[in-house]
Amino acid sequence: MVQEFEGTVNGQFRRRAGQVAAAGCLLASVLAGPAVAQDAKPAAAGPTMRLELNRLEPAGENCRTYLLVDNGKGSALKSLKVDLFAFDTEGVAQKRLAVELGPVQERKTVVRLFDFPGIACPKIGRVLLNDVLACEGGEASRESCLERIDTSSKTGTEFAR
Structure with missing residues (x-):
């Protein structure tokens, strides 16, 4: 004073x-x-796992999907099960699919293949990572796994979270 x-x-x-x-x-x-x-407080860490829609190809009446799982910065997971939706080119949901992507090793990139049954690849306009259904390993939880994931696409089809 x-x-x-x-x-x-x-x-x-x-x-x-x-x-x-x-x-x-x-x-x-x-x-x-x-x-x-x-x-x-330290800044929140960004995503540590990248899921990339790498390739779509016809497989009979199905659409074979190549999904790259890049865990280059994250810890190992015994299980990573995701809930995916395929939308048509008009934006209408067509197929829902639960896909097990694990196990995912620490600092490792892998490609997982699966089919969207009964839908032709050109009819898929967007794929949505709707949720993480299971995430097991280390201190991971279903919610923390979803926050860790970043999506991208090398195809003409959008892949969003």
Whole structure:
């Protein structure tokens, strides 16, 4: 707190008291800066697993799907079961499929093949990762696995989360 003084001599004290107070505030903010920075929470980690719709090809009346599972940054999973929806080119849901992608080794990329039955590949306009049904291994949970996954596509078909 800065006190005001009267008189010419006291006017000098008033200015000095204000300068001392300002310097004290500056010093306090400099000293508090590192403490505040240390208490700040770290930024949330981004996705650590990438699922890429890599290829679609006809397999009779089915659409064979090549799904790349890139676990280059994550821990091993005994099971990773996902719920997928195939939408037609008009955006209407056509097929729902539960696919087991595990086991998935730590720091490993693999390709998993599965078929969307009874739907031709050109009829698939989008694939949706609707949910994670199972995620087992380490400290993984179904919810944390879904947050870890990033989707992409090398095909003309969108793959979204």
